[in-house]
Amino acid sequence: MELFSLSGKVVVITGAAGLLGRNHVLAVVAAGGIPVLIDIDKHRLQVVADEVAKTYGETVKMFVVDITNEAQVKSCCESVIKNFGHVDGLVNNAANNPKIESAEINEQSRLENFSLLNWDADISVGLTGAFLCTKYFGAAIASQGGSIVNISSDLGVIAPDQRIYQQPGVAESQQPVKSVTYSVVKTGLIGLSRYTATYWAKQGVRCNALCPGGVENLQDPSFVSKLSSLIPLSRMAHQDEYQGSVIFLLSDASSYMTGSVLIVDGGRTAW
Numbered sequence: 401m402e403l404f405s406l407s408g409k410v411v412v413i414t415g416a417a418g419l420l421g422r423n424h425v426l427a428v429v430a431a432g433g434i435p436v437l438i439d440i441d442k443h444r445l446q447v448v449a450d451e452v453a454k455t456y457g458e459t460v461k462m463f464v465v466d467i468t469n470e471a472q473v474k475s476c477c478e479s480v481i482k483n484f485g486h487v488d489g490l491v492n493n494a495a496n497n498p499k500i501e502s503a504e505i506n507e508q509s510r511l512e513n514f515s516l517l518n519w520d521a522d523i524s525v526g527l528t529g530a531f532l533c534t535k536y537f538g539a540a541i542a543s544q545g546g547s548i549v550n551i552s553s554d555l556g557v558i559a560p561d562q563r564i565y566q567q568p569g570v571a572e573s574q575q576p577v578k579s580v581t582y583s584v585v586k587t588g589l590i591g592l593s594r595y596t597a598t599y600w601a602k603q604g605v606r607c608n609a610l611c612p613g614g615v616e617n618l619q620d621p622s623f624v625s626k627l628s629s630l631i632p633l634s635r636m637a638h639q640d641e642y643q644g645s646v647i648f649l650l651s652d653a654s655s656y657m658t659g660s661v662l663i664v665d666g667g668r669t670a671w
């Protein structure tokens with residue numbers, strides 16, 4: 401288990417208040433690491449920080465930060481270094497991730513209707529935010545080595561199958577779709593991973609992309625069934641099923657892995 405240990409390692413996790421962010425935090429703590437939680441949502445961040453502190457009896461450091469704001473990311477990084485003296489890991493996890501059942505996914509999601517406002521907002525969180533966190537926390541990691549994990553998606557390597565988002569009785573021109581920005585952001589993160597991996601290789605920084613498949617989380621049963629039929633394991637993921645991959649990528653267990661793409665998707669991209 402020593403190989404998978406994150407003992408004493410300070411790991412920054414963005415989007416820590418979200419569904420998967422919370423699980424990345426729990427994974428870091430389970431492997432003996434020290435998580436630093438970042439999110440823009442103060443209330444939900446506090447809930448996760450309290451839960452982690454209660455379950456594991458660890459001191460949990462949290463920062464309410466908008467990762468699209470360079471001054472905030474810079475100042476947060478300075479505080480983390482002041483507090484712990486070093487940063488060993490970064491999980492670029494935050495993204496705009498509109499839920500399939502939400503009203504946000506309607507005909508405005510279609511490419512022909514997709515607003516520049518939404519494009520800018522999604523690119524800003526998913527790519528600019530990951531760039532800014534890499535710029536500051538990555539530079540801190542580069543001073544002694546460590547690991548960066550960029551959370552991409554199965555949709556970083558394949559196109560969305562828009563048929564699974566279709567609503568009955570809705571005209572084709574008004575059918576909701578998975579947004580163009582989701583594909584662009586998730587593919588871009590793979591590029592950022594390769595760039596960072598080679599840029600800081602000599603400094604002992606490894607950087608990889610993790611591509612999770614869809615997580616079941618109270619979605620419409622017909623959507624779950626349609627997506628499951630595209631997956632060889634015949635189901636969506638449980639929310640804790642990426643914890644092993646996150647520990648693997650952050651720890652010495654993956655010491656010879658960098659610039660790579662780890663796809664954990666129940667086999668969806670094998671078909």
Ligand SMILES: NC(=O)c1ccc[n+]([C@@H]2O[C@H](COP(=O)([O-])OP(=O)(O)OC[C@H]3O[C@@H](n4cnc5c(N)ncnc54)[C@H](O)[C@@H]3O)[C@@H](O)[C@H]2O)c1
Binds near residue numbers: 415439441615616
């Ligand atoms: N849930 C899935 O099925 C799934 C599948 C594949 C990949 N992913 C990816 O995993 C990551 C996490 O997904 P999730 O389902 O937990 O999403 P989520 O929406 O539950 O969590 C995202 C978090 O990011 C935070 N955030 C948004 N904008 C921010 C900003 N400007 N600054 C700081 N924090 C900000 C949100 O407040 C939220 O807590 C995303 O990158 C997503 O694309 C998710």
